[in-house]
Amino acid sequence: MPSHPNRYRLRRGLLAALVAASVALPLSGAAGPTAVPAPAPAVHAPLTSAAPEALAGRYGATRADIGAAERAAARHGDRKRATALHEMAGPTRRFLAFDGRDGGRSVEVFGDLSHAESIAVLVPGAGIGIDHYWRLRNGARALREELGGRSAVVAWLGYRTPVTVSPASLTSGRAIEAAPELVRFMAELKHLKPAARTTLLCHSYGSVVCARAAHRLRVTGIVLYGSPGTGYPNAAALHTTATVWAGRSSGDWIADVPHTELRLPFVDIGFGPDPVAPGFGAETFAAGSGGHSDYLKAGSVPLRNIARIVAGAAGSADPTGERHA
Incomplete structure (x- = not known):
């Protein structure tokens, strides 16, 4: 039986989730953000090679797609979106794919x-879209710098992420939509780089997406961090041959989200057991004391440990005395 403080925290968190859902549900249909129009991207031939010239061709073609979306946003009068897209279309940026429609x-x-001999694929959580893409980019850049050597980091914003405080962020609906797209991309990446050591890094709601796709992915590791749960009872239920890792910072508010599922007539709320709990069966790593958005912050404990997992160097001791991956 949980202690009295734990029972109180569970009730408090569950109540907060229900209140958030009840408040956001009627507002979501009436006061959603204004859609910014964007043209459909050009149809590109499938990549069949990761040779530099093949990738350069794809990067250039996708840069043109981003430029077209920028011009559409400018005509619409959305300066914030146009500015974000202008930065994304910069000559040094390398996008394999882009679609500016429906949030991006x-x-x-x-x-x-x-x-690259090792590849990390980042799957973001709620609240990430074109307008806030810089958050995902900053983490990807910091991880790439930490890894160094013959490595690459791929920032995969391949789904319509839910708003952070919304009914969609409390259910698996968006993850169910996203999982086939993640499976498709990872298969393409495996075809391009069959010998590379590939690790999936899943932040917050992104861990729900990764869990839904796990049984169809050929990856070395799946790292869940800042996770509200996966929607599965334990790591074995993911039916993956990959090593499943989990970490949570002591300053992360996600710890107060109840790790349970509430079954309502038309929807299930919550994602079940805590991935860092011993009973879940994941390998755990020290994640420091930062907040929910600090896992890939330059110089941080979780960034260093996640990089070690990606590089296949897990198992050493942190200089502070913390045991970590």
Whole structure:
């Protein structure tokens, strides 16, 4: 039986979730953000090679897609979106895919994918879209710098992420939609780089997406961090041959989210057991004391440990005395 403080925290968190859902549900249909129009991206031939010239061709073609979306946003009068897209279309950026419609989808590469021997694919959580893409980009850049060597980091914004405080962020609906797209991309990446050591890094709601896709992915590791749960009872239920890792910072508010599922007539709320709990069965790593958005912050404990997992160097001791991956 849980202690009295734990029972209180569970009730408090569950009540907060229900209140959030009841408040956001009637507002979501009436006061959603104004959609910014964007043209459909050009149809590109499938990549069949990770050779530098092939990738350069794709990066250039996708840059043109981003430029077209920027011009559409400018005509619409959305300066914030146009500015974000202008930065994304910069000559040094490397996007494998982009679609500016419906909040935006993109796949950006950091590092030299052609020669990478280890690859990390970042799957973001709630609240990430074109207008806030810089958050995902900053983490990807910091991880690439930490990894160094023959590595690449791929920022996969391949789904319509839920708003952070919304009914969609409390259910698996968006993850169910996203999982097939993640499976498709990872298969393409495996075809391009069959010998590379590939690790999936899943932040917050992104861990729900990764869990839904796990049984169809050929990856070395799946790292869940800042996770509200996966929607599965334990790591074994993911039916993956990958090593499943989990970490949570002591300053992360996600710890107060109840790790349970509430079954209502038309929807299930919550994602079940805590991935860092011993009973879940994941390998755990020290994640420091930062907040929910600090896992890939430059110089942080979780960034260092996640990089070690990606590089296949897990198992050493942190200089502070913390045991970590």
